[in-house]
Amino acid sequence: MHDRLRRLRATEAIYAATKEPAAIRARQLERLNRNWTRAWQEIPFYQAWRARHSLPDAIGSLEELADFPVLTKTDIQENAELVARTPGATRTTLTGGTSGLSTAFPMNDQDARSAWTNSFVGRGWGGVRPYDRLFIIWGHSHLFGGRGVARKRAVRAFKDRMLNVRRVSAYNLDDASLQRIAASLEAFRPAYIIAYGSSLMHLCAHAEAAGLSFAHIGTKRVVNTSESIQPEEARRVSTLFGCPVVNEYGMSEAGVIGYSCDDLFPIRVLWHDYIVQTRERRLLVTTIGERCFPLFHYDTEDLCPDSHARDEALLSLSGLLGKARDVFRIVDRNGRSQEVSTFLFDHILKQIQTLRSLHFELRADGVVLIKYTAAADAPDPDAIFRRLEQGLRLEGIEVERSRFAFERIERPLQTVAGKRRTLQVQAGTDDE
Template identity: 20%
Template sequence: MFSIFDITLLLNGFPIRKAKSDLDKIVALSAEEKKQFIENQKQTIVEYHLQNNAFYQNLVGSKNDIKWEDLPILNKSNLQSPLQNRLSKGYNSKNIYLNKTSGSSGEPFIFAKDKYTHALTWASNMYRFGWFGIDFNRSLQARFYGIPLDFIGYHKERFKDFLSKRYRFPVFDLSDQALEKVLKKFTHTKFDYLNGYTSSIVLFAKFLRKRNLILRDICPRLKVCMVTSEMLFEDDKILLETQFGIPIINEYGASELDLIAFESPQKEWRINSETLFVEILDKNNNPVPNGTEGKIVITSLFNKAHPFIRYDIGDIGILDEKSTLEKPILKKLIGRTNDVAILPSGKKSPGLTFYYVTKSIIEDDGNVKEFVIKQTKIDTFEIEYVSETELDLAQIQKIKDAISLYLEPNLDFKFIRKNNLERTARGKLKQFTSLL
């Protein structure tokens, strides 16, 4: 018998019952069976896209009997073209899951999953959250995320939260006054767990520390906190554990893929090897030994609507020395940090707030290739961007309107078009940087 969360997925065409059943079978495989499953699925997904996806055919070229290690590395710039040019045969806007990446790397694009693959993503989430006694159909989530602020988008998201047993705390304003309201909600709501952006949850913990409060004393039903989307540093983890009084679980994922790694009850950052294949490669695209840092390259083993094969996600990581093909363990993730913007009103907003601002300039024509945002003064920001054509006055006004809505009015934004953007020594863009 299905509960409301599962029913909602089914009504939207996502076969969650089959996805859960199939995932259970994969999880139950022996070590040798798991190795064979991964190799078979790698071959199957490559063959499928070579036969059914013109975009991937062009990327690979006319080579025959190509080996895995010779397949091209797919990067985000490859994907900044109209989505219809990247879909496989038989897929269109009516039979896919469609979304936009957050652009946290500074390279946004629109992506698709077939509906079975998206159901598998949810099954994967449910399986891993279940390690800590969390049931998506029954456990109430305190959600620290962004939310659209236009009337229709806002209420649509609130309704989805209701169906998903979530209460959302929008992260655009994390001032003390706003956090007082968050705290009050915890005093009379039986939340089971927290989930959301690392920086936002850390700011809430600092707020609690100033008041010498432990969250579980206020909300005794709390079991666990999962943080995502940004790096969790060890001192911040200690702060969260101290102020919340519950285990803090580190999550690493990507909307275009799935949960990539999830901290287990054994304190291992277990890589998802059920729906993904993760490689760590050097600058020449050769595998590095376990314990050595390299770029994280990921293959979605099931997505037939859109190829994510040997996809360079833009992060640097290290596999644990004891990591194996069937049980990969992420030792360390390098990067994915976001600063907090402090605004003239005293309002604090995490860097990921700019996802909701930059959504207004992400068009499906691939014009804006990359962007970074820098805070140079308390009221002054620069948007540096690379594009095929310069942003026109209407587009700039649209961005300014979004900034006023999501941040606050009367901020000064300068738009600077460039041929290329400055990267870190590791070749990664940081979307938001505060120079204050």
């Protein structure tokens, strides 16, 4: 632990001392070339990747990174045998499924060290320090199966006790579970909380209905991670806990890429370990820190609201619009195809505060099936459609009732990692 703290202090000093964009770019370029050289010399996948795309030994500026091919999860899956031969790998991590493809990436202790350092650099911007009490509402699919499950869980529980962490499951958020979580929060009084946005909103709705408040327990920050949360939702959570709600941006295969400080946005990029660029508003990330299997010009599938030059290295993110695969097409009243997103539908329908968890299914016949959980006094499907119709009209989209179906469900639909399952596309649709 002493080594980790020394590493954290050294990294924080770099951020404190390096402010000028030119100095940041120079450091990023040096670290990029070091990682790229190691990758094409030692990692079988990147040896083949470099030869296939005629990539250089090194680059002379960050702008040249934009000429690299975009690396996707499909590339990793189609070359799984080469990827598995990555030297030094001691384990793999699987993506959680919100991006559609569950993909294996090689990992080792380097990844864990880098993730810990970057997490606490970002959390430190909000006054959170190592050993502060952490309450986490989480999915942990790696503890479900495979070899040594009991040992994995015992080790996880021991580490949590040593590090002042209390962990509860995001997989079951019924009223009884939420009541237990509320009691645990009251007793534990965490300095900060990390949870998926959907879990936070379930907890918020339960607390509001029960007349609960946690503003007195001394929480410094509530950290939303892995899912989008809307400003009005963040305000409700902030009121509940009496502190700011911030975003942690990252992914299992790349680590923690950025943190916001006092609000959801902007998210500051942890530029010492990451280069973030865009292509057609899709965020592309290059890892330049210590990682077992580095990523170069990797498609995160996340969408940003602003257009940027394709060779610009971003130091902050003004917003996130969800996953590119959460964009789909519907047919409007005039028979025209219109591009929409689950983010837009969320924004409209969550104005109905008795709706809880929303899930969307694009059927082969073009009908959008909206599944939802709700409080006892939820409106009927026709009333839900009217709200959706009004919201889409503000975006210039006129729709018909026959193009939408609604199904109330008892429990939220989740990925294997415990995140909200947003969009399912049936076989035979144009969006498949």
